[in-house]
Amino acid sequence: MANQQNLKISGMLNQHEFIERYVFTKQRVMNGFTRPDLAFLLGRIPNDVADYEHFGAHVKMSYQDHEVMAAVFKKLAPTTPIFQARANDIDISNDKRMIRGTVLETDAQRVYDFIHPWKIKGEDKPITIVEELDRDMTQDAMIRAFVEEHLAQLKAQGCFEHGCTALFLYQQLSGLICKSWQPLFLKILRVSIYARIHAQEIRVHQVNGQTIYKTKP
Known part of the structure; x- marks a missing residue:
């Protein structure tokens, strides 16, 4: 039997705040980014994206976050409810x-x-977003080999000595990888970087509000 989880969420939001979170979730889904992968690109902890989508008042998206999303989201923003x-x-x-x-x-x-308290065109209409979670695992070995090869090249070029953001790494590999592997490779990139942090090959630094990955202190 398939695993199933049913989570109830709630929050106090005005129309603008709800639309902002709706657009965020919808764009993430439309562009094929998982929650942990987008959190990695934003330099945030993994739970931040889920908490934001669940109306957590403690999570706000900054101007810098929106700049990252503008750089990686290729599909246009969805039509918003009026x-x-x-x-x-x-x-x-x-x-x-x-x-x-x-x-x-x-x-x-x-x-x-x-379920929201506002009418849309005079009617009470709930809003639904559907995210497909299936992943073709057969490609992962090839994607992993690609990611490891190009991370080694970037290290040899000295990129990690100066420090790299997750967005920089993503954009470097995205320009080389085949279209059918985008953005699937991001999960493997994220796991690979975290493995290097765990092995103390890379250290995490915060510079001007950005998360930087460096080989040197």
């Missing part, structure tokens, strides 16, 4: 309201269902 912004001639778009939802996850899919 909520009724006024009631009794009063602007309600900035009023924080309770948003509730569920995240149903199986081995194959993650389904977000959001």
Whole structure:
């Protein structure tokens, strides 16, 4: 029997905050990035993306985060829901309201269902996002060989002596890898970098708010 998890989420958001999180989740899914992989590119801890998508008030996306996403998301932003912004001639778009939802996850899919208090075209309409989680594991050995070869080349060129961001590494390899492996290779890149950190070959530094991977202190 397939594994299944059903998580209930809720948060107090205004229309602008909800749309921002909806667009974030939808774009991540449309562009094929997993939560941990996008967190790696953003230089954030793995749980940050999940917490943001689950309406965690403690997680905010910075201007720098949006710059990274603009660089890696190739598909345009989705059409956003148009909520009724006024009631009794009063602007309600900035009023924080309770948003509730569920995240149903199986081995194959993650389904977000959001229940919000605003009308869309005069109707109460929930919002759903479906994320496919299946991965073709048969390609992973070839992708791993590609990633390891090019990380070794970057190390030989001295890139890690000066320090590399995850975005830099992703862009270097993305320009060389075949289209069908994008962004699948990002998971293997992330795991490979973390393995080097665990082996103390690479150290993590914070420089001007950016996460930098370096071989030297």
